[in-house]
Amino acid sequence: MLGVCYYPEHWPRERWAEDAARMRELGLRYVRIGEFAWSRIEPEPERLEWAWLDEAIETLGQAGLKVVLGTPTATPPKWLVDRYPEVLGYDIYGRPRRFGSRRHYTFSSRAYREQARRIVTLLAQRYGQNPYVAGWQTDNEYGCHDTTRSYGPEDLRAFRLWLEERYGQIEVLNEAWGNVFWSMVYRSFDEVELPNQTVTEANPAHWLDFYRFSSDQVVAFNRMQVEILRAHAPGRFILHNFMGYTPDFDHFKLAKDLDIAGWDSYPLGFTDMDVLPCSEEEKRRYARTGHPDMAAFHHDLYRGVKPRWWVVEQQPGPVNWAHHNPSPAPGMVRLWTWEAFAHGAEVVSYFRWRQFPKAQEQFHAGLNRPDFLPDVGFFEVQRLARELAALPPLPPSDPAPVALVFDYEADWVYRIQPQGQGFVYRDLVWRFYQALRRLGLDVDFVPPGASLRAYKLVVVPSLPILREEALAAFQEAPGVLVFGPRTGSKTESLGISPGLPPGPLQALLPIRVTRVESLRPGLWERVEWAGRDWQAGVWREWIESPLLPEARFADGRGALYHHQRYGYLAFWPELDFLQSYLGQLAGQLGLPVHPLPEGLRLRRRGGVVFAFNYSDRPQPVPAPRGARFLLGGPVVAPYDISVFEG
Secondary structure: OEEEEOOHHHOOHHHHHHHHHHHHHHOOOEEEEOOOOHHHHOOEOOEOOOHHHHHHHHHHHHOOOEEEEEOOOOOOOHHHHHHOHHHOOEOOOOOEOOOOOOOOOOOOOHHHHHHHHHHHHHHHHHHOOOOOEEEEEOOOOOOOOOOOOOOOHHHHHHHHHHHHHHHOOHHHHHHHHOOOHHHOOOOOHHHOOOOOOOOOOOOHHHHHHHHHHHHHHHHHHHHHHHHHHHHHOOOOEEEEEEOOOOOOOOHHHHHOOOOEEEEEEOHHHHHHOOOOOOOHHHHHHOOOOOOOOHHHHHHHHHHHHOOOEEEEEEOOOOOOOOOOOOOOOOOHHHHHHHHHHHOOOOOEEEOOOEOOOOOOOOOOOOOEOOOOOEOHHHHHHHHHHHHHHHOOOOOOOOOOOEEEEOOHHHHHHHHHOOOOOOOOHHHHHHHHHHHHHHOOOOEEEEOOOOOOOOOOEEEEOOOOEOOHHHHHHHHHOOOEEEEOOOOOOEOOOOOEOOOOOOHHHHHOOOOEEEEEEEOOOOOOEEEEEOOEEEEEEEEEEEEEOOOOOOEEEOOOOEEEEEEOOEEEEOEEEOHHHHHHHHHHHHHHOOOOOOOOOOOEEEEEEOOEEEEEEOOOOOEEOOOOOOOEEEEOOOEEOOOOEEEEEO
16 A cells, blocks of 8 residues: 655645545555644643644545554654753763754653653543544654764663663673773762763773663663553554664564554665665666665565564655755656565555655655645656556565574674774675675565574574574574674673684584684785685684685685585675675575676565666566566566566
8 A cells, every 4th residue: 555644734724635635536545644743732731732633634534544643752842841851862972962853852861751651642542543543653763863872861870770670780790891801890880871981992891781771762662652552542553664774773672562664765865875885886876766775675674673564754756864865767756666565565655745845854855846736756656556556466475585684783783893994784784685686586684583494595694692592593494594704703791702703603613713803995805715716805704613614715714614504704795705605505595596687676575576677778577488467578667667477
């Protein structure tokens, strides 16, 4: 189904019925409202104005639209900040983050939690059983604008309580953190400070626990809202709209309390802003389409976070917030939407119905222009809605043949202690994912410890803290597993693994890492594999093992080891190596490998195959002879799609 984000408070009431009728006529079924409306609902403390929201919901519902109502906690009003200044978050330098935009609160504020609890309860009591409200969205884009972590008095108070609950006794914390080093020993939890503003780097174990604490605060804040909504809005779904790669909190943990994982898809802005890293040449080539793996990466990630997932905000035109904001190439809004459905989305919802001519996002396009006339995206959605109506329902998504084990905590570990500026977890995951996609393979993201029984090939780009449940899943997996560098290298408190890395992984692979090196840009190692030389930069490891390596560095040391079903890369792999190496493994396993030309990507959903052309030239589709095409044909036009049964 299709949906749209709408802000009735932005427009005259006499426009609402016309807007609702045009949404329904366009083929939209869901409309999201209310997530920024606290000051309209409660313009002064305890003075609630429901009439406008009652009317808006009634108007939209009477037109046949299903309302998704947002809780307005991302934008506490000015009177609340003035009354409770302790709700404000603090930046890493200890400065309060003031009123005047959004997300100006800390998850640790006791006053804000009570105010959020109050407004969510009032909303849920009033609209929880409204027949037109089909579901709820909690808050908006947790973590946006670097707001997961806050460094103020309320955060310090809550962090100390969190540490006491985790460790019980201060002596246990001192031992875990290694506080004997640099005379950092504490006598009580009340002596522990936040890890910012130290003379030089703070204890990495201190930082990691602060990251964990901050993530738990987001999860707890969301759970509070969900519990209220469950009590007062039975039978309605609950979702949150996550963002492009935002690893500051554990989305897997938070999504356990949700019915649906939503995310906000802006392929052009994400490509321009390096949400996932792109070269300057790629940014130019894909300036009007987005990188061909950018949206797909997030579709697969959020499908892994929750099997039911939506695109809550789909870019319909230029945005306002990137370094550069071009217009999408003709056809791309339609392509992005079909791509989301190919990856299993239930709903794609566009941001937004109409461009608002004031305030911070006035340059952000919508389906309609500020003068109330349709914009370019409107007509692409119109075409797409006709196609959806004409096609039979899509089959359910099957598990992909390849699993990628993804861990938010791994991102935190390498941000805190990279041991080299180039070692960025996001970038390593992105390389593995791109290599698999360029081979025409579908990918499922799974968290550490999840079952891997359905997969023939499992890639673990890096998993520094390897817990028992993850090791058990690796042992029970029937397929081939490939581990990237630094897997099993750290303890729970960021110490070096006993017995040296890869720590617990030595139960599966008889190797030991005795030394590591981080390499500056332009400093390359040569890796000899499969009869040719490959470049390796960023990172290499020295391995001791009774195994014979399958690849070697130029100095003769082992670079790649295999033992039974398990492989280990002792270096940071470049994309061309990964594509060749994983392609060879996939071929040996009988997976459907189709090395793809630049800009062409495939996705299977049941027995239906989608081909997406991100390039500016026609491309042949790797379809079997006699394939039945549901959309397009054997040659897919620029910025177009083909869909066939195969």
